Each structure stands twice: as structure tokens, then as C-alpha cells.
Amino acid sequence: MMITAVEAIPYAIPYTHPLTFASGSVATADHVLVRIHTDEGLIGEADAPPRPYTYGETQTSIANVVQDLFAPEMIGLDPLDRQKVHAIMHRTIHNQVAKGAVDIALWDLAGKAFGVPVHKMLGGWTDSLRVSHMLGFKPAEELLEEAHRFGEEYGITTFKLKVGRRPLHLDIEACRVLREGLGDNVEIYLDANRGWSANEAMEVLRRTDGLGLTLLEEPCDAKEAMSRRRLVERSPIPVVGDESVPTAGDASRELLSGGCNAICIKTARSGFTEATEILGLCTGLGVDVTMGNQIDTQVGSMATIAFGAAHRATAARAAELSNFLDMADDLLAHPLQIIDGRIAVRDLPGVGAPIDEDKLNRYRTDR
Ligand code: MUC
Numbered sequence: 001m002m003i004t005a006v007e008a009i010p011y012a013i014p015y016t017h018p019l020t021f022a023s024g025s026v027a028t029a030d031h032v033l034v035r036i037h038t039d040e041g042l043i044g045e046a047d048a049p050p051r052p053y054t055y056g057e058t059q060t061s062i063a064n065v066v067q068d069l070f071a072p073e074m075i076g077l078d079p080l081d082r083q084k085v086h087a088i089m090h091r092t093i094h095n096q097v098a099k100g101a102v103d104i105a106l107w108d109l110a111g112k113a114f115g116v117p118v119h120k121m122l123g124g125w126t127d128s129l130r131v132s133h134m135l136g137f138k139p140a141e142e143l144l145e146e147a148h149r150f151g152e153e154y155g156i157t158t159f160k161l162k163v164g165r166r167p168l169h170l171d172i173e174a175c176r177v178l179r180e181g182l183g184d185n186v187e188i189y190l191d192a193n194r195g196w197s198a199n200e201a202m203e204v205l206r207r208t209d210g211l212g213l214t215l216l217e218e219p220c221d222a223k224e225a226m227s228r229r230r231l232v233e234r235s236p237i238p239v240v241g242d243e244s245v246p247t248a249g250d251a252s253r254e255l256l257s258g259g260c261n262a263i264c265i266k267t268a269r270s271g272f273t274e275a276t277e278i279l280g281l282c283t284g285l286g287v288d289v290t291m292g293n294q295i296d297t298q299v300g301s302m303a304t305i306a307f308g309a310a311h312r313a314t315a316a317r318a319a320e321l322s323n324f325l326d327m328a329d330d331l332l333a334h335p336l337q338i339i340d341g342r343i344a345v346r347d348l349p350g351v352g353a354p355i356d357e358d359k360l361n362r363y364r365t366d367r
């Protein structure tokens with residue numbers, strides 16, 4: 001099999017409920033669909049969600065990097081020779097989301113070529129994942145109403161609260177209202193997207209003591225190494241690295257230097273190949289992982305599901321898989337469903353995310 005063409009198709013789908021968090025806000029899914037074509041007629045596909053406030057990539061930069069830098073070198077290669085494609089991508093630094101999408105599209109192709117679902121190729125641990133829902137910035141009572149609604153409609157019992165606001169009492173109050181309103185059997189954890197200083201995060205931990213919060217993700221910038229290490233040493237709950245750990249090298253640096261003691265894996269920025277390396281590092285060191293969401297579409301969420309369901313460690317905690325519910329539409333041909341708080345894998349060859357061509361034609365912005 002040979003790669004004959006690589007497409008990077010920009011498209012835009014609005015959100016019905018925009019998500020706001022400490023580092024940014026998402027009102028439109030202005031993503032890129034990466035498509036790798038082969039001489040056998042098989043097509044590998046993956047979604048690339050640009051997050052300029054997190055990694056510096058934009059819709060245009062992702063499309064350009066894939067088309068101008070990666071595609072010319074990839075054409076003619078066997079798509080199963082993933083390491084050769086990685087060697088090409090390695091020559092360009094950063095651009096994690098562009099690289100992640102190319103990697104996932106290659107895995108999608110491999111699954112389609114072998115007639116096997118990728119979740120089986122990667123490990124085949126389970127056939128469904130528990131879902132965690134992300135709550136963006138809102139007044140505390142609205143957050144509680146949203147959490148109740150997601151509990152009732154979808155059976156979700158795990159919530160990641162976006163924090164990192166100032167004054168700190170806004171988030172402290174939100175934690176208190178959610179815990180009192182949801183009871184003790186619901187898991188609540190926090191993600192500050194670097195919104196605080198390490199000392200502010202320490203103050204929040206002190207003032208939320210007793211509320212049973214389980215994780216604190218990216219409380220401050222990991223580059224503030226000394227204060228971050230002090231926070232990690234003193235925190236009673238694991239401090240999760242997210243945007244500070246897109247690669248295995250970043251994860252090893254942050255874990256070994258004490259910048260975090262748990263890792264959020266996101267397939268959108270690590271692909272399956274690098275995510276596997278990160279996961280191996282974490283299980284080897286005895287560090288917990290979460291499956292994160294880069295404000296993914298259903299197409300992107302299917303990739304997270306394929307990877308998360310493949311491994312015991314990634315399936316242990318609820319995976320962040322509900323952001324797509326706030327989108328007006330999607331490119332996925334068969335909509336995902338959350339039932340009893342879980343999403344099932346798809347037993348289709350590849351990642352299991354066939355695209356609705358009519359919808360792609362409707363939402364693509366390059367024609
Ligand atoms: C998260 O976990 O941080 C927000 C920005 C981004 O890149 O991902 C989201 C969710």
C-alpha cells in the first residue's frame with residue numbers, strides 16, 4: 001500500500017453552548033480534517049482541533065504544516081511504516097496537533113487495511129468508557145443546574161470543573177455549591193488551565209479542604225518550576241499535567257522534576273503513537289492517567305475512545321468525552337451516544353469514525 005495524497009480540510013461548526021476556561025474560549029469548532037489517501041482506495045481520517053492559547057497552532061497553521069511540510073515527504077511511503085512518517089514529522093518542531101492528526105489517520109488506515117478496530121489493535125481492554133463532563137466558567141448555581149442535567153440525561157457522575165478565576169472565591173464557591181448539591185457520590189476535580197499562581201492554587205486547596213476534590217489539573221504554568229514543585233509536594237491530591245505534557249519527553253521532564261504527579265493524555269495532541277509512549281512512562285512510574293478532551297468533535301472523541309478503551313490504565317478513570325454535546329452539528333456519520341454515563345467503542349475497522357460527506361461539504365471552508 002502507498003500514500004498517494006494527504007488532504008487537510010478546514011471546516012467550521014458552531015457551538016450551541018460555547019465553553020470558557022482560564023486560557024481561552026471555544027464558540028466554533030474551526031478544525032481541520034486530515035485525510036490520507038492510498039493507492040488501494042483506503043482513506044485514513046482524523047480531526048485536528050487547533051488550540052492557539054494552548055499550543056500556538058491555528059486552523060491555517062495546521063493545514064499548512066500538513067500540506068506543505070509533511071505531505072510532500074509522505075507521498076510514496078507505505079502508510080503502515082508509521083515510524084518513517086514520524087521521522088519526517090520530527091524534523092518540524094512543535095505542531096503537536098497537526099502531528100497527532102497525521103498519526104491517528106495512519107492508525108485509522110492500518111485498522112481499515114487489516115479490517116480490525118483500532119481499539120483492538122492498541123490493546124482491546126474494554127468496550128466502553130465512563131464519561132466525565134467538563135463544566136466551563138459560569139455562576140455556581142448554573143454549574144449545579146448543568147451538572148444535575150447531565151446526571152439526569154446521560155447518567156454522568158464525574159465532573160471536571162474549569163477553575164483558575166480571580167478572585168479565588170468564585171471557584172471556591174463553585175466547588176462548595178457543586179459538592180453540597182451533588183452529594184458525596186459524585187466525583188469532582190479541577191482544571192485551572194494555568195490560571196493561578198502556585199501560591200493561589202495552594203490557597204484554593206486549603207479553602208476547599210474537606211470537599212473531596214480528587215485531582216488538580218495544570219494549576220499554574222509548569223514553567224514556574226520551583227513554585228510548581230513546592231505545590232506538587234504539598235498538595236493532598238494528585239497534580240495533573242495537561243498542556244505541559246504533550247510529548248513523552250515533556251511528560252518525563254515534568255514527572256521526574258516534580259512538576260506533576262499524574263498525566264492527562266489527549267490523543268488530539270499526542271496521536272496514538274506518542275500517547276502510547278506517555279502511557280508506558282506513566283504505568284512504569286506508577287502514575288495515574290486521565291483521558292482528556294481538547295474540546296473535541298465526535299470524530300475526535302472517537303479517537304479518544306479508541307485509545308482509552310484499549311488500555312486498562314486509561315479506562316480506570318472516567319474519560320472526558322462529552323464536549324461534542326454542545327456543538328450544533330458534527331461530521332461523524334453515526335452520532336455518538338452517552339448511555340448510563342458510558343460511551344461504547346465502535347466495532348468498525350479503523351478508529352470507527354466514518355465521515356458524513358454531505359456534512360463535510362456543508363461545513364468545509366476551503367470551497
Ligand atoms: C483542558 O483539559 O484543558 C482547554 C484547552 C485545551 O487545549 O483543552 C481544553 C480542556
Ligand code: MG
Nearest residue numbers: 191217218242
Ligand atoms: Mg486541561
